[in-house]
Structure formats: C-alpha cells, structure tokens
Amino acid sequence: MYLSRDLWTFTAGLRHRIVASAALGLLGVALGIARLALLGWLLAAVFAGATVSALTLPIAGVAVVIALRALVEYARTMLAHHTAFRVQARLRQRLYDHLVRLGPAYLTHQRTGPVASALVEGVQQLEVYFGQYLPQLVVAAATPVLIFAFVAFVDLPVAAVLVAGALVTLVAPAAWHGRDRAASLARNRAYAAFGAELLDALQGLATLKAFGQSGERASRLERKSRELFQSTMWLLGANTLGRGITDAGMAIGAAAALALGAWRVSTGAMDVAALLVILMLGVEVFRPLRDLRMLLHAGMLGTAASRGILDIFAARPAVVETAHATAAAPLTPTVTFEDVTFGYPGARRIAHDGVAFHVGAGERVAFVGPSGSGKSTVVRLLLRFYDPGAGRVLVGGRDVRELPLDELRRRIAVVSQDTYLFHGTVGDNLRMGKPEATPAELEAAARAANAHDFIARLPEGYRTVVGERGVRLSGGQRQRIAIARALLRDAPILVLDEALSSVDAESEALIQSALDRLMEGRTTLIFAHRLSSVIDADRIMVLDRGGVAETGTHAELMAHRGPYWRLMAPQLETGRRAGGPLAAASPSPDAVPHDGADGESTDSGVVRPSHLRWAEALPILAAMIRGYRARLVTTFALGVARVAALIAVGVLSALAVRAVERGAPFGALLVALAVTAPLAGLLHWLESWLAHDMAYRLLNDMRLALFRKLDALAPAYLTRRRSGDLVAVATHDVELIEYFFAHTVTPVLVAIIVPLAVLATLAVFGWPLVLALLPLLLYAAASPLIRRARIDRLGSHARELSGDLSAHTVDSIQGIGEIVAFQRERARGEELAARARAYLDARMPFLADLTREHTMHEAVTGLAGLAVIAAGASLVGAGRLDAPMLPVLTLLALAAFIPLWEVSQVGRQLADTLGATRRVHAIHSEPVPVRDGPGVPVETMDARMRTPLGGAAPAIELRDVTFTYPGRRRHALDGVSLTVPVGTTVALVGSSGAGKTTIAHLCLRFWDPSAGEIRLAGHDLRAWWLDDLRREIALVAQDTYLFNDTLRANVLLARPSASDAELAAALARAALADLIESLPDGIDTTVGERGMQLSGGQRQRVAIARAFLKDAPVLILDEATSHLDAVNEALVHQALDTLARGRTTLVIAHRLSTVRDADLIAVLHEGRIAETGRHDELLSSGGFYARLVSRQLAAVTA
Structure with a gap:
C-alpha cells in the first residue's frame, strides 16, 4: 500500500x-x-x-x-x-x-x-x-x-x-x-x-x-x-x-x-x-x-x-538563526567586513578573498569594480542571504550571525540591480517598503523618486496593476518605483545596488538629488558603474579579483591612476568630448514619460x-x-x-x-x-x-x-x-x-x-x-x-x-x-x-x-x-x-x-x-495580433541591407507611425516619422517611457502600428514572413533574458548552426573570457533560471555575444551597455562599432557615450519626435537633447 x-x-x-x-x-x-x-x-x-x-x-x-x-x-x-x-x-x-x-x-x-x-x-x-x-x-x-x-x-x-x-x-x-x-x-x-x-x-x-x-x-x-x-x-x-x-x-x-x-x-x-x-x-x-x-x-x-x-x-x-541571537539596544548603523572569504556553491572562483572594510555611521561609501567583482555579493552577505566561509560581517559592531534576521534586515533598505515588482498595484509595490503608509506618504516617496508624474498618468494612478515583474512599465519606471519603495522604508542603512542603471539622465539628476537628501544622516553603501553615482561619496572602494584593490575619494583615486582611474576615465573623457559650451537649455517641467505600457487597473x-x-x-x-x-x-x-x-x-x-x-x-x-x-x-x-x-x-x-x-x-x-x-x-x-x-x-x-x-x-x-x-x-x-x-x-x-x-x-x-x-x-x-x-x-x-x-x-x-x-x-x-x-x-x-x-x-x-x-x-479564442505576411524576396536582401548607399536607400523607415498598447488610453507613439539609411547608426534618446523601446518592438513586429507603417528594405513589415523579418534584425534588449541552460546554449540561441570558432569569437568580442574562466564548467555551466547565477553586467554581455553571433544586417541596441562597467563598456563599444560597420544600427540609450557618435540622433518626448540632428547640432540648439546632456555632464563633472 x-x-x-x-x-x-x-x-x-x-x-x-x-x-x-x-x-x-x-x-x-x-x-x-x-x-x-x-x-x-x-x-x-x-x-x-x-x-x-x-x-x-x-x-x-x-x-x-x-x-x-x-x-x-x-x-x-x-x-x-x-x-x-x-x-x-x-x-x-x-x-x-x-x-x-x-x-x-x-x-x-x-x-x-x-x-x-x-x-x-x-x-x-x-x-x-x-x-x-x-x-x-x-x-x-x-x-x-x-x-x-x-x-x-x-x-x-x-x-x-x-x-x-x-x-x-x-x-x-x-x-x-x-x-x-x-x-x-x-x-x-x-x-x-x-x-x-x-x-x-x-x-x-x-x-x-x-x-x-x-x-x-x-x-x-x-x-x-x-x-x-x-x-x-x-x-x-x-x-x-x-x-x-x-x-x-x-x-x-x-x-x-x-x-x-x-x-x-x-x-x-x-x-x-x-x-x-x-x-x-x-x-x-x-x-x-x-x-x-x-x-x-x-x-x-x-x-x-x-x-x-x-x-x-x-x-x-544556508543561514540559520542561532538560538542565542538576541535583539540589541539600538545599534549604531555601521557596517564592517573583517577578512571575509566567500564562494558561491559550485563556483570555480571565490567571490571574496579576505575582504575587509569599515563604513562608519552616516558615511557614504561607494563600491565600484568590473562586472562580477563581488559588489552584489557584499549586499547578499550583509542581508545574510549567505554566511561567509571565513571572517565576519558586523553591523553596529555585532556579528550579523548574533542578530535576529528580522532585527538585521529591518535596519537595511535596498534598491537592487534586478528590480522586481510583484503583480499588483503600484501602491501595493510601494507598500513593500512601509505597509502602513498613507496615500500621502506614498505620493511623497514617489515624488522624491521622480515617479509621481508617470504614476498619475496611469489609468488608475496608484491603483493601477503593473503586471508580473512590472512588465507593463518601462525599465526606468520600474527602477523609480523601487527607489520610492526604499525611501518609504526609512532604514538607517541604505544600500543602492546599481539603483540608477535604467534611469535616463534627466530623471537621474532629479532622483540623485532626492537620494542625496535621503542619505543625509544615513549610512549608505552605493554599488555602481556610473561615475555620477559615486563621485560625491565620502570614500570609494574598488573591488577586483575578490579583494579591495584600492580605497580613497574620487579625486585621490583619479590622481593615483590605478584601477579606479581605468574604470572611470572613459566617462570623464565623454564629458570633455561633449563639445564647447552648451546653448542655454530651455527650461521645462520634469520630463513626464508617457509610458507605452500603461498598467491596467483591475486585471488579475x-x-x-x-x-x-x-x-x-x-x-x-x-x-x-x-x-x-x-x-x-x-x-x-x-x-x-x-x-x-x-x-x-x-x-x-x-x-x-x-x-x-x-x-x-x-x-x-x-x-x-x-x-x-x-x-x-x-x-x-x-x-x-x-x-x-x-x-x-x-x-x-x-x-x-x-x-x-x-x-x-x-x-x-x-x-x-x-x-x-x-x-x-x-x-x-x-x-x-x-x-x-x-x-x-x-x-x-x-x-x-x-x-x-x-x-x-x-x-x-x-x-x-x-x-x-x-x-x-x-x-x-x-x-x-x-x-x-x-x-x-x-x-x-x-x-x-x-x-x-x-x-x-x-x-x-x-x-x-x-x-x-x-x-x-x-x-x-x-x-x-x-x-x-x-x-x-x-x-x-x-x-x-x-x-x-x-x-x-x-x-x-x-x-x-x-x-x-x-x-x-x-x-x-x-x-x-x-x-x-x-x-x-x-x-x-x-x-x-x-x-x-x-x-x-x-x-x-x-x-x-x-x-x-x-x-x-x-x-x-484570443485573436492573433500579428501574422505572417505574404513574404518578400530575401535572396539579395542581406547584401542590400549591409551596403551603405550614402543615405539614398532607407533600411528602416517609420511613416507617420501611431501606436497605442491594447487597453491603454494614451498613444505610446504619435505620428512618428523617421528614416534610418542603410549602413548608418541612428540613436533614439529621451526620458524613460518616451516610446524608444516601443519603436524597437514595432520593428520586430511584436505589435503592429495602430496607424502609419514601418518599412524594412523598402517593404512594409506586414508583408514579411515573421521569421524572415526577425532573421534580419539582432536585438540586444534592456532586460536580458537567459534560459535555464548552459552558457553555450544561451549564446547559440542567436544562431544554432554556428561553429565553435564563430562562437568563441562572439564570446571574446563580448568580453566574456574572464567570466567563462571563472565558471565551474566553463562555457557548459548552467546559468540558472533567468540567468540568476550571473551578475547583471555578465547577463548583458551574453546578450551582446548573441548579437555578434547572429551577424544580422540590422542591429537594435536597447540600453545594450547599461549594466556594464566602463572598462568592459569601452571594450564592448569597440566591438559593437566594428560590428556596426556596413550595418544599419538603431541605438536606444541614456548614456552620452553610447549615442554621441551616431550619424543621427532622434529625441523622443511623450511619444513624438521632438528634434533630430547630430550631437553637435543638437547641443547648440539648446533643446531637449541639450538638457539631457547637460544633466549628465553636470553629474560627472560636479
């Protein structure tokens, strides 16, 4: 039985x-x-x-x-x-x-x-x-x-x-x-x-x-x-x-x-x-x-x-609350790592090898380093998701293993690199930080995070359902809700783990100002790649190869010209290359991103x-x-x-x-x-x-x-x-x-x-x-x-x-x-x-x-x-x-x-x-929104799409495109016309939710325009067979999705027939050699569900390797380097520049370094093209683009 x-x-x-x-x-x-x-x-x-x-x-x-x-x-x-x-x-x-x-x-x-x-x-x-x-x-x-x-x-x-x-x-x-x-x-x-x-x-x-x-x-x-x-x-x-x-x-x-x-x-x-x-x-x-x-x-x-x-x-x-763990009198908000050594189960390399540092009460300390250098591991050890193999982690002078888990975590507010929003309303997700928060407190936190305006424009405001993992919001909007959530928590220790990686420059300046106010009197640990996030820190620690490579202020470390200088110098160079004095940027209200994916209010x-x-x-x-x-x-x-x-x-x-x-x-x-x-x-x-x-x-x-x-x-x-x-x-x-x-x-x-x-x-x-x-x-x-x-x-x-x-x-x-x-x-x-x-x-x-x-x-x-x-x-x-x-x-x-x-x-x-x-x-019974077209001749299409024709022949052309997401009230795009000539690079910039990613998705025919048309190589996208169309385009998305499979299989997704040599070349060009060497089974290591065994930057490099391997005539780079450190970003940019030669490239980005050299820059605002031109032209005009650049330069040259 x-x-x-x-x-x-x-x-x-x-x-x-x-x-x-x-x-x-x-x-x-x-x-x-x-x-x-x-x-x-x-x-x-x-x-x-x-x-x-x-x-x-x-x-x-x-x-x-x-x-x-x-x-x-x-x-x-x-x-x-x-x-x-x-x-x-x-x-x-x-x-x-x-x-x-x-x-x-x-x-x-x-x-x-x-x-x-x-x-x-x-x-x-x-x-x-x-x-x-x-x-x-x-x-x-x-x-x-x-x-x-x-x-x-x-x-x-x-x-x-x-x-x-x-x-x-x-x-x-x-x-x-x-x-x-x-x-x-x-x-x-x-x-x-x-x-x-x-x-x-x-x-x-x-x-x-x-x-x-x-x-x-x-x-x-x-x-x-x-x-x-x-x-x-x-x-x-x-x-x-x-x-x-x-x-x-x-x-x-x-x-x-x-x-x-x-x-x-x-x-x-x-x-x-x-x-x-x-x-x-x-x-x-x-x-x-x-x-x-x-x-x-x-x-x-x-x-x-x-x-x-x-x-x-x-x-x-992995961690057990000890029987003698007791709540203490109010702890001083200090964080100390004493010779901490830690390795993830099954990993070939240890993440931390004798890491030691002290963050004093009220001190603002930044941690920088290449992707995978152990920055997020500091957060996980601090929150006691894991215990170190050797050494101690202390909060307020007490070993975290001696503190009740609730007592420890109550003192820490986190904005994580991988923002996770639950299926529920905006208000529900904000109340993760403070369950008893009043509507007024929710609004105050949202305003401080520059999120209130876009929330107010959602169908039901704070009662709008954001979808699973916040899928109905843009990446920047999700991140701002996460920041507001941390503001509500009001904990004495604040952890910002790449908190601004998906935020546009204008929002970044506003949010950074709010974070500056929040950090006053709080102990803050900042983990970031962006210079603007760390430049004002009291101290900066550079993590590399499992240890602290150097410590000091921004000025001291730049003068030392060591690992920190190598990481941050490219971002300073970007500022110097921005050109002469900017024309006066026209004042405007805070950018109110129109979100193409407005949430829904009552859908379960x-x-x-x-x-x-x-x-x-x-x-x-x-x-x-x-x-x-x-x-x-x-x-x-x-x-x-x-x-x-x-x-x-x-x-x-x-x-x-x-x-x-x-x-x-x-x-x-x-x-x-x-x-x-x-x-x-x-x-x-x-x-x-x-x-x-x-x-x-x-x-x-x-x-x-x-x-x-x-x-x-x-x-x-x-x-x-x-x-x-x-x-x-x-x-x-x-x-x-x-x-x-x-x-x-x-x-x-x-x-x-x-x-x-x-x-x-x-x-x-x-x-x-x-x-x-x-x-x-x-x-x-x-x-x-x-x-x-x-x-x-x-x-x-x-x-x-x-x-x-x-x-x-x-x-x-x-x-x-x-x-x-x-x-x-x-x-x-x-x-x-x-x-x-x-x-x-x-x-x-x-x-x-x-x-x-x-x-x-x-x-x-x-x-x-x-x-x-x-x-x-x-x-x-x-x-x-x-x-x-x-x-x-x-x-x-x-x-x-x-x-x-x-x-x-x-x-x-x-x-x-x-x-x-x-x-x-x-x-x-659901109607299929996008179907195969009758097909277009593709025998000579690849050669036509790769050959520069002096701008005479458009590779991608948007003709008066209007698009509204199903069930939404406002247009995500409203009468957008744009031409991308063969072999050129066109950049799309604008506030989060302005419609940039929507254009990328429409080019791939994830949706069809409500009005107008998009043409590829002279053919309406609706005439293409879907597989033929998508074969011509390589997308590096902002939110990289990796499957629960080996690293090899995830990259080969782009072109399963690729040879080992072609695969190795793509991996090398995406700067993945160090990562592969560190994995227990090398390229045949399983990366986990949604790639969670890798850091955000490592996942993004895998996505870039896919683009190299696919070798398509059209590239769409949607925030392709937003999670990369400056060194790897520079290496990947060089490789992408090489890849883009002879190809048509559509770049969606917030960073100046990513869009500065584009043949044409189109600035999107509230679903419309506000202005177009080259970098220098737009700077001198003093419009939206000039304001975005001035915000970013102000952050890195302050």
Whole structure:
C-alpha cells in the first residue's frame, strides 16, 4: 500500500478526524453487508411463498438501512473533505515557511516550476490521500474481518473462501507497488520538468521570437511532453494491471464462494436461503476493496507528489538563526567586513578573498569594480542571504550571525540591480517598503523618486496593476518605483545596488538629488558603474579579483591612476568630448514619460474561463478525437464487453442458484463462471490502457497547440497574463481534460446501451419489473445533469482561483529576494494562505453538491434492487414469474446501475474538465495580433541591407507611425516619422517611457502600428514572413533574458548552426573570457533560471555575444551597455562599432557615450519626435537633447 511515514507526520492534531472517517466507513460497510443480506433474506422469503403484503414491514426495514447507509456515507465523505482541506492548509503553510527559511540562497539555484508545483499541485494532490485514501485503507484492511464475522453465521466454509478472496484481492496488487512507485516518481519528475521548461519558455518568449527560435523551443517542449506521455503510460500500465488483478480477484472470490455454496446445498450441508444471501453479497461484499482500488491511483499520485515536497523539507537553509541571537539596544548603523572569504556553491572562483572594510555611521561609501567583482555579493552577505566561509560581517559592531534576521534586515533598505515588482498595484509595490503608509506618504516617496508624474498618468494612478515583474512599465519606471519603495522604508542603512542603471539622465539628476537628501544622516553603501553615482561619496572602494584593490575619494583615486582611474576615465573623457559650451537649455517641467505600457487597473492577470456551455464544449472536445476513431471504437467495444462480463458473473451465479434450487445440473454454469470472472479483470485492464493511451496522446497534442497559440499571441498577450497561471493551464488544466477522454466518452456510451438492454430483458418477464426500475433508473441517469450549471460554475470558478494561486506562488518564489529583504515573509504568506482558502472555500460547496449526488445514487441503486424484488414478489405470487428467476432479474437490475455509477463518479472531474476546457478555449479564442505576411524576396536582401548607399536607400523607415498598447488610453507613439539609411547608426534618446523601446518592438513586429507603417528594405513589415523579418534584425534588449541552460546554449540561441570558432569569437568580442574562466564548467555551466547565477553586467554581455553571433544586417541596441562597467563598456563599444560597420544600427540609450557618435540622433518626448540632428547640432540648439546632456555632464563633472 502507498504509505508514507513522513506524510503521516503532517496529520498531527487531525488524526482523530481520520479515525472518525474510518469508523464511519466501517459502519457504512456493516450497513452495506446488512442491506445485501436482507435482500437475500427477502428473496428466500419469496422462494418460501411469502406474499408482498407479508413482506411490507421487512421491505420498509431494508429501505431504512439503505437510507442510513447513505447518510453515513455522506457524513464520512464530507468529514474526509474537511480533514483533507485542513491538512492541505497546514502543509502548504509549513512548506511556505520552510521555503522562506531556505531563502534566496536556495531558490536562486532551483527552478521555479518544480517548487511552485510542489506548493500548489503537490499539496492539492494530497487532498484525496489524506481525506479518503488513508481512512479507506483502514476500512479495506478491516473488511475481511467483517465479512468473516458476518458470513460465518451463515456458513463457515463459505466465509473462509470469501475472506481468503478478500485477503488475496487486498494483498495481490502489492506485488506491483514497487514498479508502480518507481513509475509514479518518474512521472512526477517528467511532469515537473515539463512545467519548468514551459515556464522558462513563456517568460523568455519575447527573446525566443526575437531570435526566431520559438519554433525550435516548441520542438524541445514536444520532446519534454512526449517524455511526460511515456512516463505516464508506464505508470498507468503498472497501475491498471493492479486494478485488473483487483477486479479479477473480486469476481473470482465471489464465484468461488458461490460455487462452494452451491456444492454444499447440493450435499445438504447448507440451505437455499443461505445460498441466496451469499449470492446477493457476491461481488458487492468486496465493495470497500473496489473503493480502495479506485483510490490507489490517488494514493500513488499523493506519495509521488510528496517526493517534491519532502525534498524541499529535506533542504537545509544556508543561514540559520542561532538560538542565542538576541535583539540589541539600538545599534549604531555601521557596517564592517573583517577578512571575509566567500564562494558561491559550485563556483570555480571565490567571490571574496579576505575582504575587509569599515563604513562608519552616516558615511557614504561607494563600491565600484568590473562586472562580477563581488559588489552584489557584499549586499547578499550583509542581508545574510549567505554566511561567509571565513571572517565576519558586523553591523553596529555585532556579528550579523548574533542578530535576529528580522532585527538585521529591518535596519537595511535596498534598491537592487534586478528590480522586481510583484503583480499588483503600484501602491501595493510601494507598500513593500512601509505597509502602513498613507496615500500621502506614498505620493511623497514617489515624488522624491521622480515617479509621481508617470504614476498619475496611469489609468488608475496608484491603483493601477503593473503586471508580473512590472512588465507593463518601462525599465526606468520600474527602477523609480523601487527607489520610492526604499525611501518609504526609512532604514538607517541604505544600500543602492546599481539603483540608477535604467534611469535616463534627466530623471537621474532629479532622483540623485532626492537620494542625496535621503542619505543625509544615513549610512549608505552605493554599488555602481556610473561615475555620477559615486563621485560625491565620502570614500570609494574598488573591488577586483575578490579583494579591495584600492580605497580613497574620487579625486585621490583619479590622481593615483590605478584601477579606479581605468574604470572611470572613459566617462570623464565623454564629458570633455561633449563639445564647447552648451546653448542655454530651455527650461521645462520634469520630463513626464508617457509610458507605452500603461498598467491596467483591475486585471488579475489570470485566464478567465470563457462562457462555454457543454453544448458548445462537446463539439470542441469531440473534434479532437477524430484522429483516434479506431482506438475509440476499440475502447468502446472493450467497455461494453467488460460490463457484460461483470453482469455475466452475477447472472451466471443466479442461474447456478436456480439450478441448485431445482435440483438441475450446475457444473457447466460454474465452468462458465470460472472463465467469466477473470475475464472481467482482463477486459477492464485493456479498456483502461487503451482509453488512457488515447487520452494522453490528445493531451500531448493539446499542450503543444497551446504553446504555439501563446507563441502567436506573444508578447502582447503575455503582458496581460501571469506566467504561473499559463503554466497551470498547460499542465493542471490540460490534465483535467483527460477525464473526458479517458473516463467519460466510452462510459457514457456504455451507460446508454446497458440500461436499455436490462430494461428490455425485464420487459420480457413482466412490465411491473420495468415500472419498478424505470423511475429510479431515470433518476440515476439524470442525476449528473441535475444542478449541472451550478456545479460547472463552481468548478470553473475553482479552476480560476487555482490559477491565481499558482501565479501568486510563482511570483513569490521569483521575488523571494525582495520579500526577505523587506521582511514581507509573513504578509506574503498570509496572501498565499488567503488565496488557498479562497480556492478551498470554492471547492467545498462544489464537493458538497457532488457528495449529495453520489450518496443519492448509492441509495437509489439499493432501492432499485428492493423495488425489483417487491415487484417480482407480486409477480411470483400471481404465478406470472418463476421464483428462481427473481435473483437473476434482481442482479440484472442492479447491474444496470454499474455504468451509470461510473459516469456519476466522474461528475466532479467533468465539472473540473469543463472549467479547464473553458480556460484553454479562452486562450485559443484570443485573436492573433500579428501574422505572417505574404513574404518578400530575401535572396539579395542581406547584401542590400549591409551596403551603405550614402543615405539614398532607407533600411528602416517609420511613416507617420501611431501606436497605442491594447487597453491603454494614451498613444505610446504619435505620428512618428523617421528614416534610418542603410549602413548608418541612428540613436533614439529621451526620458524613460518616451516610446524608444516601443519603436524597437514595432520593428520586430511584436505589435503592429495602430496607424502609419514601418518599412524594412523598402517593404512594409506586414508583408514579411515573421521569421524572415526577425532573421534580419539582432536585438540586444534592456532586460536580458537567459534560459535555464548552459552558457553555450544561451549564446547559440542567436544562431544554432554556428561553429565553435564563430562562437568563441562572439564570446571574446563580448568580453566574456574572464567570466567563462571563472565558471565551474566553463562555457557548459548552467546559468540558472533567468540567468540568476550571473551578475547583471555578465547577463548583458551574453546578450551582446548573441548579437555578434547572429551577424544580422540590422542591429537594435536597447540600453545594450547599461549594466556594464566602463572598462568592459569601452571594450564592448569597440566591438559593437566594428560590428556596426556596413550595418544599419538603431541605438536606444541614456548614456552620452553610447549615442554621441551616431550619424543621427532622434529625441523622443511623450511619444513624438521632438528634434533630430547630430550631437553637435543638437547641443547648440539648446533643446531637449541639450538638457539631457547637460544633466549628465553636470553629474560627472560636479
């Protein structure tokens, strides 16, 4: 049996409920045995000549027993559901708390998919395990004892046979449990791997499309999906074989007991009345074992799912709060590193090697150094995400290991390099810094961070939803919200880790002024590449090769002409090369960036189910089966044969009793019974295997079709949806549709044929039998449809809430750094618990309805047997029916409910199936915003695009382009016209959110203009095939996305066919040699999910290497060097200059060094081109560009 000692520990405090559920189950078994025995006794009374009137009171008594059993079953099932929900809530909370303790040090090295799956689906799969499987296991184990205790009073030898059959049926499948368990673990791994791969693909879909690799990624997902299909079928092969053994064991046990009873009656050792009781007990006496068999799969899934959960619990935190850690009196805000040595797990080089420094109270100290020199590691050690291998980190003179984590982190406010915003409103994200902040305080912080104006222009202001990871905002806007968040925290120690890397020059000056005010009286650690961020620091420390290379003020270090001078001299040179005195820059209000991706106010980001009814859903689902007609027909035939075999077991048994009562030979009937009994199990195994094989092949097709649809919709659709929810649709929701294909199509057809055949047979023997059975049969058939709309609505709502729970979980895992740094662990956990409660609260009325339906079906089945006996007794009394035929007809009547019962059993799943189908259909119903054009001749296009033609031929041309993001109020671009001649470099500058990145995305046809047109090489972009278009353009995006793969694979994404020599050249030109040397497996090192094993600058260099490798005729550089230190920036700029020769280049940047030498500079302001010209021309005009440059020069020459 599937038992786990580790899972049992989670039931502490609730075990009395499991015991109570088992007790109710045993009472139900006893009442079930009593009901069947009383039916046998009634048949014996009819055999003895009792009239219907004489049996009125016993019939009423049997009806009472049936009703009592139904009530007990309802109470047991609802108790099971409530118990399971309580265990789920407790387990999910404990799992979340442990993940928080593990913190960023653990989660940075894990894939989000498996962790989120454990926290959501893994816990959900344990619902049946805790609520029903464990109690049913007790019931099944006790059933043989109950059978023996009852039947022994009837006949001891027959009781021995029945108990032997029950024990064999209970134990025999255990022979396959080892294989079943191994298969279930393999399937669980394949399921988690597919989910993780899909999440990675969805979050990086814009990158895949930019490189024309989404088709290849679909093929990779197809391989993962096929592995999932194969592991599922191995699991089902082992599982269904166990079911077949159980079915065969029950049928053989019942047949053997009846055969022995018939022989004993023929020898006079037992009377016919006792044999009739044995007959009615038959297969039904094994009912608890059959119920356990149906729950074995859930038990197996539960134990398999628990593996991922238990693996997380087995992980040990990188940092542990010591027992003697105590809160101190107010600490002086000083930071000290004493000979700190630290290396990341698995890294070839250590990050810090004897680092030592002291930052005094109120001191402003800057840390500079090349990318990957250990600057961000200082932050992680200070926040105690990790502990040093040697040395000490002290705050206020105390070792941070002696301070409670909350006490330590409460004193530190961080603006991190990788700004993470959660899916929620602007206000929600700001309140990460101060949960109790008033609207006035939010606005004051936003104004100080130069964020209020753009926030005010969002559709709902501070109540506007920013999307997952703030995807609906520009990079600069996200960073300003992060700065405002830190301002609200108002901590004595302030950490600015590349806080201004994505901010334009004008905003930088304003924000720097606000930060200067904030830093007064605070201890501030500044980690930056920009000279403007560090020039006014009290001291500057240069980190290099794991240590502090030099320390001093800006002036001292520049005079020393050491590592700092080499880092910063290029930025000073930029200022000197800016030209003579600037014309007076016209004053203007603070730049109010119009954000092309205005947030939305009330969108939860979860796929909402479409208003699809069953009448509309059935044709959609049926259409998917068309390619599997042969399998469907075979499955249907096997289903009919299986039910016929089960009916035959009962009918042959009844005919044997009839022969015994008449003194006729019954040997041939017993032989037929011996053949038919195991045949029922074999047919069930074959039917189940073929049905599931068809179903999971269809699910494989559905998953791939869903990804291809999302690929067609991306990236526009993904800005409105949450990746965690989309993964839930492609995994859990699609899995739920399996119930329709594997458990509904064939059973429904069988449920129509078998009852009709039974009614026709009963009609031959007398219409009163039909009238007695028909109303109850009609109710059983109609019961799955009663209140169907309500059940389906509840099921769809629960699927939506489950998707929201999955999305929130993914958001929490990927944003764990911010959650921990801002001490929002408890609040985020409460949000997670609230979503879990909402899901469970939605499930409870749904499950209550289905439980009532199930127990009513049970009662109706029992009443049907009773009604047929009563009607048959009247026919026997009237001489119109032979009494020995009544057991046969009674068992036939009960058999009519077998397929109806199976259809009723999937009622719950069908409601989930409709909800899942609605969500999948909602995605497929989305209109595709961008489609392939008819195509343009590309044979000579590459040469044309690379050849400078003196500006006569435009490579890229924007003609009066207007664009508004879907659902937004304002234009992101408004009448923009711009020509980029072949072989020239055109720079786009302007405030954050002015529309620069929007132009890049429109050039790649992520969207199409609302009005106007964009032309490439003389052809409207809408005429191009998308892959051909994107093959001509290499994009280096501001937010570099790296996949959870090797560094080699991430660079080869640009051109998979590249040779090793071409790859090495691209890596060298992107200044990645030192990084590769430091990685544990060199270029074949896995960079982690979203490249989180690398620094921001290192990730950006990987993106640049991709551009070199792609070797496209058009380059689009969107803040391509914003995260690079000056030395690497200079090296990369030289390489990019070389690459740009003979190519058309569109540069989007804030830094003067990046745009100064462009052939043309276009200044964007609020979605329009404010001015164009060369650098010197624009400086002398005193317009927007002059103001931007003056701000930047003022910052570096102050």
